[in-house]
Amino acid sequence: MDEKPSNAAEFTVSEISFSIKRTMEDAFGYVRVRGELGRISRPGSGHIYLDLKDDRSVLSGVIWRGVASKLKIQPEQGLEVIATGKITTFPGQSKYQMVIDALEPAGAGALMALLEERKKKLAAEGLFAEERKRPLPPLPRVIGVVTSPSGAVIRDILHRIDDRFPLHVLVWPVRVQGETCAAEVANGIRGFNALQPGGPIPRPDLLIVARGGGSIEDLWGFNEEAVVRAAAESGIPLISAVGHETDWTLLDLAADVRAPTPTGAAEIAVPVKAELMALVDDRSRRLNSGLVRFVTTRRTELRAASAALPAPQDLLALPRQKFDNLASGLGRALIVSTRAHRTHHQNLAGRLSPVLLSRLTSKARQDLANHSERQQRALHVAVAQKRQAFAALAVRLTPARLAQQATLGKERLTGLTDRLDRAYLSRVGQEKTRLDGLQKLLKSLSYKDVLARGYAVVRDDEGQPVRSAAAVASGAALSIELADGSIDAVAMSDSATPKPAKPKKSGPGKPARADQGNLF
Known part of the structure; x- marks a missing residue:
């Protein structure tokens, strides 16, 4: 059957897809869409894929990597936002989507909900626990300030520190508002902590993170997880001075101390030098007066104790007299000792004359020679006896003699084995005969046969x-x-019992009837 001719134009798949794409882009251009964030995907490419939804529809969206790094807030599931961008299509999958260029929360309520959810999450990890907070140093030598270098905040802090107690202040310049605020503040906290003590740049003893007041959107960078985690990980005590007294951020909860204002942070960080000097002067005066009273009291006690002691010449009189007596007798004792030692040495010299030593040496040599001869003769005799004993053993231990003894032992063992077998059989027969006799005797005496x-x-x-x-x-x-x-x-009564009749048999091998009487 022939097909009917048609005037409809023919398109390829790519042509119709790109035609739809141009139509949608021309019809909508840039739009602002309000909705709740649903599925969020962050592949390794750096792009962000998400869904904007309400109670009836879902719109797919994509944020390219360059835009994603500059967002004021990071997209989180469940957050109500207003997305700005253009509607386009993705021909590869026949779907339309929104390319998002800006993303902002849909009012303060959404931000507060997100803030409360993030606060609960970080609190569950223990980042706000009181036991993690460190005490501030009473008088820091170096203070590190993380803030904007061009704002009024740093000038207020420096002015207050200079008025109270001038010391070394290091400033880590950061943006305190905008897309990169959180990352820069976190890097500033970690950068100060990375400084080594004794290095070319002194390591601060105290950190202050400061910013002036503003709306919740302006202060949002100090609610980011990166800033909170950096503050919780800081090994240097940290003061949070973000906003005015009524403002609060998650950084305030993670910091060791929260200051109501940046100026208040400077007052908390350092004491007043004049007050310290007055305190030191007062304590110095009290110390001097106490020292004077102590010395006066001890001097009085020492004088009273010295008055009770005897005079030095009285203390040394008796030892001096003993020393004089011993010194006078020392010469005579030395003479007597010398004479005694001389006599003793003379006696030893008479006993140790060369003639006596020569005689003793000759006698010892002779005794040694006699002992040597006796030992040699005894050694020869012992060797001869051992050799004779070994020769006798060698004669007894010849291979032929050992073989003969082994043969005799084997023959003797064979004879003993035969005797053992005969004795075993004889004993078994005797015990069997005895057992048979006992069995017959038991049978004859048993009442079973009766x-x-x-x-x-x-x-x-x-x-x-x-x-x-x-x-x-x-x-x-x-x-x-x-x-x-x-x-x-x-058993029945012991009266006369009729003699039971003899049971009759109904036939060979049949038992008697049960009604023929009872013997009992």
Whole structure:
């Protein structure tokens, strides 16, 4: 069947896609869209992909990397914002989207909600805990100030410090408002902490982060996580002086101390030099007066103690007299000691004459020679005895002799084994014969054979044999043991009992009737 001709123009997929793209861009141009942020994606490229939504529709959006780095606030899911940009299409997926150039919160309520949510998150991590806060140094030598170098804040701080106690102040210049505010303030805090003590740039003993008052949007950079985390990680005590007394930021909660104003931060940081000097003078006067009183008291006590002590010549009189007595006898004692030592040395010299020493040496040499000869003779005799003993052992331990002894031992072991077997068989036979005799004797004495001949054993309820009819009471429970088993019975009255009739058999091997009488 032939198709009908048509005048409709034909487009390729790319042509129709780009035509729609131009139409939408020309029709809308730049627009402002209010909505709630939904899905947010941050791939490695640096771009931000997000969804703007309300209760009925969803609009896809993209923020290119260059714009994303300059945003005043970072997009977070659930935040109500006003996005400014242009509507375009993405031909690769047949979808339309908004290329966002600016993003701002939709009123102070949205910012406060975001601020409260961020505050709860950071508080849960313990960044605002009181136990993490450090005390401020009483008199810092160097103060680091993170603020704008061109504003009135730094001039107020420097003027107040100069009035109270002039000292060294380092300024880390940052922007206190705008897209890069948070990153610069965080870098300033970390930069001061990175300084090493004793380096070319002195390390501050105290940090002040300061800014003047403003709206919540103006102060938003001090609510960013980067600034709060940098303040919490700071090893240097930090004072937050952002805004006026009624303003507050998350930095105030993470700092060690919050000041109502930048001027108040300077007053907290340093004391008044005149007051310190007055305090030092007062304490110096008190110290001097106390020292004078102490010396006066000790001098009085020393004089009283010295008055009670004896005179120095009286203390030395007795030791001096003892020294004189000993000194007078020292010469005589030295003479006597010298004479005694001379006599002792003369006696030793007579005993140690060369002739006596020569005689003693000759005698010792002779004794040594005699001992040496005796030891050599004894050694020869001992060696000969050992050699003879070893020769006798060598004769006894020849291979032939050992083989002969092994053969004799084997023959003896074989004989003993045969004797053991015969003795074992003989003993087993004897024990078997003895066991057979005991078995026959046990069988002849056992009452079982008697029961097999038609007798019975009557036992009471305790299992004891009944030896007399008089010992059984009427109604007592009895047990009658027969050759093939036991039956239970009850004793009747001891009066005359009719003799039971002999049971009749109905046939060979048949039992008697149950109604033919009871023996008991």
